[in-house]
Amino acid sequence: MLEESLRRRAILSSYLGWVLDGYDALLITPIMPLLGDLFFPGPYSFLGGLSTLVATLIGRPLGSVAMGYVGDKLGRRIGLLITVLGYSLAALAMAVMPTYNEVGIIAPLSLLTLRFIQGIFLGGEWGPGTAMIMEWSKWRSEWASAFVQSGYPIGVVMATLVYTGFTSFINQPAFSKVWWRVYIATGIVAAVIAFLIRSRLMESPLWRKPRGNPLTLLFKLRGRSLGMGIMFTGGLLTIYYSTYLIYSELLAYIGKPWLIPSVMLAATVAAVAAVLLAGPLSFVINYKWVVVITLALSLAFAPYALMINPSFTSLVALAFIENFAMGLVPHALVSKFEPEYRASGLGIAYNWGLLIGGWAPMLVGLIRPMNLGMLVMMVVGVLLAVAGILLLATEHPKH
Template identity: 70%
Template sequence: MHTANNLERMRTRAVISAYLGWVMDGYDALIVTPIMPLLGQLFFPGPYSLLGGVSTLVATLIGRPLGSVIMGYVGDRFGRRVGLLVTVLGYSLSALAIALLPTYLAIGTLAPISLLILRFLQGIFLGGEWGPGTALIMEWSRWRRELTSAFVQSGYPIGVVIATLVYALFMGAVGPMEFNNYFWRVYIATGAVVALLAFAVRSRLVESPLWYRPRANPLALLFRQGSRWLGVGVLFTGGLLMIYYSTYLIYSDFLAHVLHEPGLIPGVMLMSTIAAIIAVLLSGPLALVINYRWLIIGTLIASLAYAPFALLLQPNFINLVLLAFIENFAMGLVPYVLFDKFETHFRASGLGVSYNWGLLIGGWAPMLVVLMTPMSLGMILMMGIGVLLAIIGTLALPRRSR
């Protein structure tokens, strides 16, 4: 028998361990975002350097759907704990391999191919993080689910903030020239070090109190019993991720190649992500007093209405940060909307697939935006499509969780 104190310690350890992994997911997934222009120059020199740099982000995004299937299956079949141990070890080793990779000048076309393969592999492990991790936290937590949902979603942008701060520290300590020559490798390698620390914490992780080994294949159960909500969930998350990846996630390229203000990248990325964290955390308490559907729909429409002003008419520091703030309220409620749509024995798979398969819709947004002229108009167009898809998904999902 577990005493109340032991249960509380296990609960705290489980929640912190899963949350820490989601922070590391944000850190490792987006550590390349501030240096996408640099990676384009080093690995894709020539007229397609910008597109090549963005492709390093897209490669990870398109690897995540496969990872959600594989690690969702592991999380349902063998336990949330096992899945989370595998994911954090996998993406930490991938980050280390990228840090050691020779550039185009050293090995030619093998360099960009290797980089994209490693980023794809990293995406597989990162894609397996959200399903088991979210299931574990939501199943252990004693908070209202609106609040737990916002807490879960805050981990990812916190990881992005840490990555942005680390980038700023590196640039301040060694300067742009030394960073571009060598220290970008050390910067990338920090993801491996921190993720390995997360692995050490997770080695003492306690399994979810609701998990039990299913008798049948959890993926078969998901597509047989949960398929009615799976497609709508993918549409919902795909729309949100299209908004996310077509706007503030590619602010670095927008600032560097459209506004020609690369010096603003660290500050804008940092403050935009802090604004996103605040919006995500506020979404939970607000959903206690405002119907979650109207909160999602209202903030999405407001962000789309503000986008032309922020991206086309007056694209400056304050407006870019405010746009990131408005559009991220909806992201904080994703676990709340999806959690109870899937039974316990296929929940890690259902959550992971719903979230990461949305990247098959939204993950292409950065490359599509870069191909459009002007880029700001492309950002608004893709954002508008994302808002429409997310609203349709919100209205199609059941009004209340079970």
Template identity: 55%
Template sequence: MFLGGEWGPGTAMIMEWSKWRREIASAFVQSGYPIGVVIATIVNILFLTYMGPSSFNTYGWRIYMGTGAVIAVIAFVIRNRLLESPIWSKPRTNPLTLLFKHGGAQLGAQHTIHGRPTNNLLFHIPNILGFPEGNRRSEYNTSVMLISTIAAVMAVLLAGPLALVINYRWLIIGTLAISLAYAPIALILQPSLVNLVMLAFIENFAMGARTIRTDR
């Protein structure tokens, strides 16, 4: 809920204030989510390394979850220093009225087509598949999470420059089509670290390009 609540207005603020091309600004906006996952995973690894699995599972996970308060304080300080963007302040008509009156037909389509159909699922794939067995499972899951998310960050950031060359609609549709075709291989037929990372890389191009139309 917190991610959803901050992401919408945060995206609008960046896209409306930014002097960059829409394609680059969109990729920058979308990189925040996977970068945050990378940081959280690294912090998790540090806690597990220095506390040990036994202490971490007993009480350490509470401290780990509490580190999120640091980011919450930073977000609170930034939010209280923000100014409304000129694009928001300019219209005399209520911006919500303009949105639903002139752009309502595209509103649902954009959230559907520009979504991330496999992104959140991918982060939980190791637990769903249940491999490998035994004590190595937790370490393997963490490795898949970290490497896949780093691949996602790379794809999101590359989506901006690539959208300068390829129409962003075709970039989104093409990469999602490839992801859907590749998903059965990576998730069912040949589930492996390499295939899961490749799936994360391919499907996150769409994530990096999904907010390009925000300021149009």
């Protein structure tokens, strides 16, 4: 009974970190123009607001290395305590910091620094957290993988609901003066809960102090697997960032802004369903073929959904089909990395893939019409992901 309680606590606390990651991703995006006005006033305020997202993107790969190392060298538990503490303190600092009109140039520099720090700690979550869940779980790896990945879109759903709750304030003067601080601070609540649970966390049953530097072991023994993993996740994240993450921009571009709230919420719920269904589906069909088939189907459907008839139904359906592959990322990666360098391997494989996929929205913006740009980047993402998963499936752990 005690062991079962410890197992549930370990899984829940690690899962909350991935929920927080998804929550942060969507929470900041809708208010980037406001952050630009408050911290980067002038002709470059739009770029200033966008830079808050870029600062986090840059911090994530660094965080995956640093916190992956901590998760392997000192234990998953220590790594997870550091990440949630760092994220929550950075979010709190952002919620109370003065704006440009109050302190001048210090304000934008401080904001970008805090967003970079948040990126480090959020980027450090996935490696130790996923290792903790996969190592404590008694479920089949495919199902545990789907469970892990459902945390991010659930965080996005939560952020969407919070944003909807604040909608009536968004365009009011009171929001730009005070309520934006409350809006940002909402993420601290879940972070505090996660920290309290993690403070009583037991270490992973598979963790042992590594016989050397875990990063050295990772690159020496599993460098090829790491490269294939980055190709795989980079392709998936290219698809993600060039399609349903920017549905709101597409709908505004084609003159259907009234569909944005309903499409974003429904598409994210569809993504959660697809991620969870990927686990049991791969009990029947080998996981690599689940990835290949669903990505091929999504690419075949994309021209209709993005260009011919970008409607509520077609966009939600596309989000559903393309997210099956996301549910199998931990399963595809976890067996490639031994426990002594697993947190590092998982974290780097995912977050360095983000360095590839995270630039997709900008590349989409360089192509006109926008929906053609989305389709082009999706083709690139599918090719990368399919090549990555097929090559990764041929890799076997080295002892």
